[in-house]
Amino acid sequence: MSAVITSLAPMAFAQDVDKDPGRGLPVEEYHYGMQLDVKNVLHRTDNSSRTGVVPVTVVYEDHSGELHKIRFLEWGGSTSNG
Incomplete structure (x- = not known):
């Protein structure tokens, strides 16, 4: 899984949450x-x-x-101060 995260990290990601180009696509785990x-x-x-x-x-x-939608797990970016 870290290979996926690492391989996707250098790419520019869309920041607009309201516009989901994958709406209606099946999600692959x-x-x-x-x-x-x-x-x-x-x-x-x-x-x-x-x-x-x-x-x-x-x-x-x-x-x-072709468009694809994939889901995986990663560590969230925020830290908790308890």
Whole structure:
């Protein structure tokens, strides 16, 4: 899973939460070792204010122009002061 997070990190992510280009797409659950063909990331869940392990949904375009929606877990970006 960290390979997916690392491979998606350098890409520019869409910040507008109201516009979900993947609306209506089925969600694929990521499994370790899954091969992804990512040409362009169109939307990513903003977890910067969440703590702990949280679900992330990413909508991306593959090299043939098809859109995909995938979900995986990552550490939220916020820290808790107890």
